[in-house]
Amino acid sequence: MSDTITLKNANGSGAAVIDKTLSEPHGAKPRRVISGRNIMLYGTLFVAATYYLLPLYVMVVTSLKGMPEIRLGNIFAPPLEITFEPWVKAWATACTGLNCDGLSRGFWNSVRITVPSTIFSIAVASVNGYALANWRFKGADFFFAILIIGAFIPYQVMIYPIVIVLRDIGIYGTLTGLILVHCIFGMPILTLLFRNYFASLPVELFKAARIDGAGFWQIFLRIMLPMSLPIFVVAMILQITGIWNDFLFGVVFTRPEYYPMTVQLNNIVNSVQGVKEYNVNMAATILTGLVPLVVYFVSGRLFVRGIAAGAVKG
Secondary structure, three states, rough: OOOOOEEOOOOOOOOOEEEEEEEOOOOOOOOOOHHHHHHHHHHHHHHHHHHHHHHHHHHHHOOOOHHHHHHOOOOOOOOOOOHHHHHHHHHHHHEOOOOOOEEEEHHHHHHHHHHHHHHHHHHHHHHHHHHHHHOOOOOOOHHHHHHHHOOOOOHHHHHHHHHHHHHOOOOOOHHHHHHHHHHHHHHHHHHHHHHHHHHHOHHHHHHHHOOOOOOOHHHHHHHHHOOOOOHHHHHHHHHHHHHOOHHHHHHHHHHHHHHHHHHHHHHHHHHHHHOOOHHHHHHHHHHHHHHHHHHHHHHHHHHHHHHHHEEEEE
């Protein structure tokens, strides 16, 4: 088929030839801003965002109101007069039983639990994952299978045996015992993450290092670790979030003076006598969830990179 068009004057003379591709519309088809697809897409995103942000909005505005304004009953209205007294009380003077020191004591307990638990569990799990991925020792598959099974055992099944063990070795009811428990329960999933990530790295790097005479720790410290920042960030976020938000282990394995922040929050919300101070409860809830929220915002991009890298090859 010809790609040209011949044009003639009315009297049949003076013919002109025009390229057909220039006479027809070409290029990408313009998209309509308002279409069924866009309405469905943005409508779904709007509903999902509203679902998650609306409770946070209610908590924030309620925490900034005084009790007389809260008693009016309009929970969605912004505060007429902003006050930070509920935040101060939630942090420093809210009562939990006989203690009236707010969330501050629970916050520092959570810090003392989360920091060593995260560092120790990640350090051990990274070595486990490196050994399982690059050093095929005898029984590696068996140990890996045991770790995978351990990731799916319900916590409640193991609480009583662990209580007996910690009591017998003399660390039950202490922060050391709780740190050990968090390290043990975080080990299977962290080992799986590191094993998959190290298996996704080019094996030629490992073989070249072996030919150059590098050993187990030299390859791990000088080659694998510098390339593993994303997966370390993923492991850090998972551990910090899980340990900081833990309630069950904090109640079972510690005494009241070592209760983490989540247990303190529960005691503030549920053990108040007299008037129930919703503004203080909302402020205490936001303060308790603030640390994982900050960690997500600061390292969110590395978290996505690490998850994607670990999921490519297993």
